[in-house]
Amino acid sequence: MPFLLPLLLQAYDPEIEAVMNRSRKQKQEAQAAVAATTAPAAAASVPAREDGRIPVPEKFAAPFQACLDQAMASPDAGVAFAQKWRIEGGSFYARHCMGFAYARAERWTPAIVAFEQAAEEAERGGEMAQGARLWAQAGNAALAGGDAAKARTDFDAALARGLPDGFEKGEVHLDRARALVALGDMAAARDSLDVALTQAPRDPLGWLLSATLARRSGEMSLAQAHIARAVQLSPDDASVALEEGNVAILTNHEDVARSAWQRAVRLSPDSPAGKAAADNLTRLPADKPVG
Incomplete structure (x- = not known):
């Protein structure tokens, strides 16, 4: 599938930016307030x-x-x-x-x-x-x-x-x-x-980051297991959905990737994760007509 290499190369930067900086300001506020x-x-x-x-x-x-x-x-x-x-x-x-x-x-x-x-x-x-x-x-x-x-x-x-x-x-x-x-x-x-x-x-961010790191290292079985756990813990997170699609496309599950990226776009279309997912979707072959 010729779109795979450019997909992998472009997907990481906006996705990891979204993940690494996700809710850090809110987290500090919550920590101080609870304290x-x-x-x-x-x-x-x-x-x-x-x-x-x-x-x-x-x-x-x-x-x-x-x-x-x-x-x-x-x-x-x-x-x-x-x-x-x-x-x-x-x-x-x-x-x-x-x-x-x-x-x-x-x-x-x-x-x-x-x-x-x-x-x-x-x-x-x-x-x-x-x-x-x-x-x-x-x-x-x-x-x-x-x-x-x-x-x-x-x-x-x-x-x-x-x-x-x-x-x-x-x-x-x-x-x-x-x-x-x-x-x-x-x-x-x-x-x-x-x-x-x-x-x-029980922190989904840990499983998400672990899956991302495993994907980057080529440990695809680990990436699949850990992103599945992240999805279980945080099914409505666009960053999780984006990474689910990234792992799926690299393990030859195009249908899962398409569904995950579409979910990321629905959840947060204007976020870095949503925009990266939308771009990834444009690189997929068109859906085959039904019937």
Whole structure:
């Protein structure tokens, strides 16, 4: 089938761009918002929940939420609130909010600095779990800013803090794998993805990235198995549908590829994944007439 080579060459870039950057800004917002949950004990003594977030002690919860609200309304206002609160004794939670506010403004360099300073301050106070979370936030800011090497360093710092097994460790390994892919270290990326799939098996992004990496490496049986799992977990995601089609066409299942790409276009026609799927469809032979 002569269209296969150009299809493979063109499909990767928009597709991986959509996957690698999917919902990262929203993820940071969700992490910070969930972190504002109150708890009567110090954060270090409270086990992480399934989402990997550790409740904020009651002393800091209300001003932290107020700071987040300011940052959501206006990043500059959030930075100003955080700076004032830090002087008044906001501890690393103030620096955390400052990093969040800078990230909201997509000012990645000061966001990285704020998250790293928050991590160091948390560790000085014995809050190692919180420190690990903040190193991971710094890594995501670095990755969003295009500094994959810095991101890898920060993710390694998060993992070195001894995160317990579970969702949070899996998410850090997943993010570390994204940095390693950007750095071209596919073997190390595979190692981190394998850990992520074990630690956070219900996150469809892990299975999607694993399938994409396997396809790029020519491991088509693995790609088929992992994209099937991603489809099961997230059937309405255009990036998942796009990759399902990419794997199908390379394993000689043209009908499955056509259906998957059509689904990607229906789900999100204006997204990079939807546009890549639409372009792939133009490379397929026309449907044979019925009858």
